[in-house]
Amino acid sequence: MKIANRSIGLLLLLICASASIAIPGEPAEHGCGLLTRDPGQTAAGGAVAAAGVYDVRAYGAAGDGKTLDTTAVNKAIDVAAAAGGGTVRFTAGTYLCHSIHLKSNIALYLDQGATILAADAPPEGSGGGYDPAELNQWDKYQDFGHSHWHNSLIWGEGIENVSILGPGLIYGRGLITGDNPRAGVGDKMIALKLCRNVIIRDISILRGGHFGILATGVDNLTIDNLKIDTNRDGFNVDCCRNVRISNCSVNSPADDGICLKSSYALGFARATENVTITNCQLSGYDVGSFLDGTFRRGEKGSHTGRIKFGTESNGGFKNITITNCIFDYCCGLALETVDGGLLEDVSITNITMRDIVNAPIFQRLGSRMRGPEGTPVGALRRVIISNIVVYNADPRYGSIISGIPGHAIEDVKLSNIRIFSRGGGTKEQAALEPPENERNYPEPSMFGQIPAYGFFIRHAEGIELSNVEISYLKEDLRPALMLSDVRGADFFYVKAEHAPDVPTFVLKSVENFSTHQCGLLPDMRLERVDQKKF
Numbered sequence: 001m002k003i004a005n006r007s008i009g010l011l012l013l014l015i016c017a018s019a020s021i022a023i024p025g026e027p028a029e030h031g032c033g034l035l036t037r038d039p040g041q042t043a044a045g046g047a048v049a050a051a052g053v054y055d056v057r058a059y060g061a062a063g064d065g066k067t068l069d070t071t072a073v074n075k076a077i078d079v080a081a082a083a084g085g086g087t088v089r090f091t092a093g094t095y096l097c098h099s100i101h102l103k104s105n106i107a108l109y110l111d112q113g114a115t116i117l118a119a120d121a122p123p124e125g126s127g128g129g130y131d132p133a134e135l136n137q138w139d140k141y142q143d144f145g146h147s148h149w150h151n152s153l154i155w156g157e158g159i160e161n162v163s164i165l166g167p168g169l170i171y172g173r174g175l176i177t178g179d180n181p182r183a184g185v186g187d188k189m190i191a192l193k194l195c196r197n198v199i200i201r202d203i204s205i206l207r208g209g210h211f212g213i214l215a216t217g218v219d220n221l222t223i224d225n226l227k228i229d230t231n232r233d234g235f236n237v238d239c240c241r242n243v244r245i246s247n248c249s250v251n252s253p254a255d256d257g258i259c260l261k262s263s264y265a266l267g268f269a270r271a272t273e274n275v276t277i278t279n280c281q282l283s284g285y286d287v288g289s290f291l292d293g294t295f296r297r298g299e300k301g302s303h304t305g306r307i308k309f310g311t312e313s314n315g316g317f318k319n320i321t322i323t324n325c326i327f328d329y330c331c332g333l334a335l336e337t338v339d340g341g342l343l344e345d346v347s348i349t350n351i352t353m354r355d356i357v358n359a360p361i362f363q364r365l366g367s368r369m370r371g372p373e374g375t376p377v378g379a380l381r382r383v384i385i386s387n388i389v390v391y392n393a394d395p396r397y398g399s400i401i402s403g404i405p406g407h408a409i410e411d412v413k414l415s416n417i418r419i420f421s422r423g424g425g426t427k428e429q430a431a432l433e434p435p436e437n438e439r440n441y442p443e444p445s446m447f448g449q450i451p452a453y454g455f456f457i458r459h460a461e462g463i464e465l466s467n468v469e470i471s472y473l474k475e476d477l478r479p480a481l482m483l484s485d486v487r488g489a490d491f492f493y494v495k496a497e498h499a500p501d502v503p504t505f506v507l508k509s510v511e512n513f514s515t516h517q518c519g520l521l522p523d524m525r526l527e528r529v530d531q532k533k534f
Contacts, residue, residue, distance in 0.1 A: 052086035053109075054079060056095065063093025065117060070097045080106055085161070090114040090168060099131040099186065102156030110168025110203060118153045118209070120174040121185045129184025131155070141264040141371050142312050144179035145210040146238065149191035152214075156192050163199040164190065175209030177232045177254070187211075192218050194266070200226065206291055207231050212250075215240055217266050223248060228257075229290040238263050239270035239315055249281045251290035253299070257282040257330070258307045262315030262341050264371050269341065273318040277325065282306055284330035284357070297329055303357050305330020309343060310364075311442055314371045316341025316378060327353040332393070334359075335383065336442040338366035340375035346383045353390040359444035360390040360419060361399040365409050365459075367438045381410035390419040395476065397444040398452050403459035404438045408487070415466040421453050423472030430478040430502075434458075452482035452506070454496055461487045471497035479533070484508040494518045503533040 054076045057063060061072035073088070073095065080086040085105025092113030100116070102108075110116065122129045131150040139147035149155050153172060156162060175186050189208035192198060194217040204227040205212045212228050213235035215221055221240055226248045228234045234250035237243055238261040250257035258280065262272045284303030289296040297303075306327060309317050316337060327333070332353060337343040343365075353360055365380040380403070399419070403409040434447035434456070450456045454470035457463060463486060470480050480496030481504065483489055489510065495518065496504045504521060507513060507529050514525040521534065 052080070052083070053089050054086055055089045055091060057091065057093075061095055063091070063095050065094030065096055065115075067096060068098070068119060069095045070100065070119075073097055073100050077101060077103055077106055090116065090166075097153065098129055099150065099152060100154045102154060102159055102162055102192075104159040105161045107163035107165055108154075110166035110170070112167045114166070114168035116153070116168070116170045118172040118174040118186060118189070121176075124182060124184075127184070130186035132183045133181055136265065138264050138267045141314070144181065145187055146214070146216075146236070146261070146263050146312060147265045149188070149193045149214065149216070151186050152188035152191035153186055153209075154190045155188075156195055158194050160196040162195060162197070163201070164203060165199070165201050167202050167204075169204045169206060170208075172205070172207045172209045172230075175207070177210055188214050190214070192216065194218070196220055198222070200224075202226070204228070204291060205230060207287065208234070211236050214238065216263070217270060218243075226250075227291060228252070229288055231287050233257075233259055235259070236261055237272060237275070238312065239266055240272050241274055243272070243275040245275070245277045245280065247279045249283075249290065250305070251283045251285050251287075252305055253284040253287060253303050253330075255304050256308045257305045260309045260317055260320070261312040262317060263312035264314045264339075269315040269371070271315040271318050271341065273320070275317075275320045277307065277320075277322045279324045280307075281326045281328065282330050283328045303330050306332060306334060308334040308336065310334065310336030311338060311368075312370075313337040313339045313341040313343070313378065314375070317343045318345055320346045322348040322351070324350045327351065327356060329355040329357070331358045332356045332360035332362060332390070332399075333385075334362045334364075334442075335380065336362070336364045336366070337378045337380050338364065338368040338442050339371050339378070340369060341378045343378065343380045344382050348383075348385045349387045351388045353388070354392060356390060356393040358394055359397040359400050360388070360393050361385065361401075361414075362444050363401045363409055363412065364442040365403040365407055366440070366442055367404055367407070368441065369439070377404070377407045379407070379410065383412045385413070385417070386415045388417045388419075390417075392473065393419060393421050395422045395424050395453060395472070396449045398450045399455045400444055400447070400450065401455070401457045401460055401463065402447070404436060405459060405485070408459050408461040408485075410460070411462040412460070413464045413466070414468060417465075417468045419454065419470050421470070421472045421476065423453065423474035423476040425453050425476040425478040427477045451478055452480060453478045454480035456482050457486055457489070458484040459486075460489075463489045464492070465490075465494050466492040468493075469495045475499050477502055479503045479506045482506045482508075483510050483513070485510075486513070487511045489513045491515045491518055505532075505534055507532045
């Protein structure tokens with residue numbers, strides 16, 4: 001046995017010497033030690049790491065949080081790309097940078113303890129800083145931030161086979177959160193345009209600017225196991241196809257957490273489609289308090305958080321599933337199409353929500369029509385939402401399903417839903433007639449306070465609620481459900497708490513309405529009713 005082991009050892013030594021094996025991520029001489037030239041140099045004298053790993057420090061990065069490392073990082077990427085691809089590695093340290101340019105077949109890898117820090121923009125007129133926002137003739141159809149990609153900390157356009165990986169942190173300290181076209185200013189953490197085969201995994205993002213991630217026209221996109229604690233949007237997935245979002249925690253008190261959009265920023269309408277979102281947490285704690293573990297709720301603000309489709313919705317949304325997600329101290333689920341796109345074939349299940357600051361469920365078909373003139377109103381149809389638990393929802397808004405006159409939301413099925421509203425609504429609120437606001441920015445607050453504490457359904461067709469229970473923590477003097485201009489509404493096993501002398505249902509201009517075993521209410525079928533309370 002000793003002879004055999006000695007023979008194996010000699011054989012490995014010979015193989016190591018002849019093949020010049022090196023340990024990945026370390027200089028090759030730390031391998032077998034038998035090389036005759038510096039393994040950190042190519043024949044042309046350029047630095048290269050073993051196994052296609054390019055350490056940015058080998059290209060001059062200081063990693064001290066004070067020296068601007070942009071040039072060194074981009075040099076490492078250029079060398080790796082010229083070699084056909086590889087991993088650009090950030091070892092422990094803080095790398096102060098302006099715009100980093102992604103290229104095809106490149107992975108950025110952040111070690112534990114590594115931070116890419118967004119540098120401050122230079123003073124106006126001094127030159128340098130982040131790359132300028134590129135020209136875009138279509139930017140009038142969406143906000144400035146959605147229309148430009150180059151003015152970002154990390155960006156790539158027209159590239160493929162790209163990854164951003166590792167347990168390290170990207171900190172957007174020097175990024176702004178609002179629109180600012182001034183040269184040298186950066187407003188996004190990671191921006192991707194017209195890319196393919198992209199993986200973003202395991203990183204943490206702190207204060208990501210206007211967008212932690214903006215992906216526009218990206219196909220085959222995987223976002224997995226991210227922790228985002230940011231001061232605007234977590235990530236926007238815009239005009240993308242074949243997207244997998246999983247195991248992410250997004251804390252975004254000032255804007256949306258996970259937001260699907262389909263803008264006109266590419267110069268044509270392109271749907272966001274074939275998307276799965278699973279095992280994610282959305283929250284609206286104070287900025288920074290998710291990553292530091294304090295989960296503070298002291299600051300005033302919108303506490304937006306949430307998963308949302310819209311508001312940019314020129315191309316629409318198709319074939320989407322959302323499963324196993326948690327909403328905590330943030331807004332609820334929002335499905336919106338207001339710029340002519342089709343929102344259809346959506347399945348949402350297994351969602352829990354606590355301390356929701358607006359409508360737990362918001363579906364809006366509108367006619368803002370921010371896009372080329374002559375685009376017709378879109379459609380919102382074939383949506384299934386099931387297995388939802390909501391506790392302590394803001395009493396002002398209820399849940400809202402609202403189209404516009406002449407354009408109904410169609411074929412929506414809600415089942416196995418339990419909602420606890422905070423309650424406290426008044427008789428005066430029950431008498432309100434919410435405005436249509438067809439062209440307004442879509443938000444639950446666009447209608448003001450809602451005259452029903454449970455569900456307000458207007459301009460809809462083919463609505464079904466099954467095994468739905470609604471109640472309040474404090475007595476509410478509004479009805480649980482109000483329907484207006486609805487055709488085809490079936491309620492199975494629906495239970496709703498109501499105060500004495502307050503109806504459960506209020507119907508206005510409703511056709512083909514039915515109830516089946518809805519608590520103490522009798523089973524009924526109404527072909528048409530102009531107004532009825534019961």
